[in-house]
Amino acid sequence: MKEINIGQATAITSPDPLMLVCTKKEDGALNMAPVSFFMYASFTPPMLAFAMLPTANSSVNLLRTGKAVLAAPSVSLRDAVMAYGSSSGSDKNKLEEHPVALQTMEGVDVSFPVDTRIAFAVTLEQTVQAGDHNLYLCRIDNISADESREALFAWEGGAKVAPAQEK
Numbered sequence: 001m002k003e004i005n006i007g008q009a010t011a012i013t014s015p016d017p018l019m020l021v022c023t024k025k026e027d028g029a030l031n032m033a034p035v036s037f038f039m040y041a042s043f044t045p046p047m048l049a050f051a052m053l054p055t056a057n058s059s060v061n062l063l064r065t066g067k068a069v070l071a072a073p074s075v076s077l078r079d080a081v082m083a084y085g086s087s088s089g090s091d092k093n094k095l096e097e098h099p100v101a102l103q104t105m106e107g108v109d110v111s112f113p114v115d116t117r118i119a120f121a122v123t124l125e126q127t128v129q130a131g132d133h134n135l136y137l138c139r140i141d142n143i144s145a146d147e148s149r150e151a152l153f154a155w156e157g158g159a160k161v162a163p164a165q166e167k
């Protein structure tokens with residue numbers, strides 16, 4: 001074995017889970033950003049955790065509203081995911097620039113893409129500063145899934161997104 005750094009490690013653990021963090025901006029517009037730092041955190045009650053830079057517009061929105069939908073994007077969203085991951089909702093309306101078809105879950109006022117394999121509506125419970133990221137521990141309020149859709153995963157430390165097994 002040889003010693004490597006964390007960037008190399010994220011490439012070696014590929015494919016990593018990929019979620020679009022959907023949040024509401026202060027002006028009411030929807031924002032989306034991909035994250036690969038994602039995990040389940042508890043069965044009872046159902047909880048998940050994910051880590052984002054505190055400066056991300058998604059972080060600002062989550063800390064203000066306490067609400068988000070984490071949606072696992074499916075294959076038709078490949079280009080949109082990369083576009084949403086390379087610009088900030090603080091500077092622009094990403095959904096206006098790269099529109100995708102949207103849906104909602106009953107009782108949840110944050111939309112998410114139609115082409116989603118699984119979506120979690122969450123409420124922020126705890127924020128832990130984790131080095132240069134914030135770790136968000138969230139209660140899962142609702143889960144919806146469409147197993148017929150094929151999920152995208154993060155490869156090579158987020159340099160590309162693709163199915164877990166390329167056909």
Ligand SMILES: Cc1cc2nc3c(=O)[nH]c(=O)nc-3n(C[C@H](O)[C@H](O)[C@H](O)COP(=O)(O)O)c2cc1C
Nearest residue numbers: 033035036037052053056057058085087088089158
């Ligand atoms: C495949 C992929 C995975 C990413 N994973 C994360 C992550 O886990 N945490 C994070 O803070 N940023 C991650 N990013 C970068 C954010 O998506 C990016 O900083 C985005 O511009 C933030 O948008 P926002 O300012 O609108 O929230 C990832 C980007 C890509 C393309």
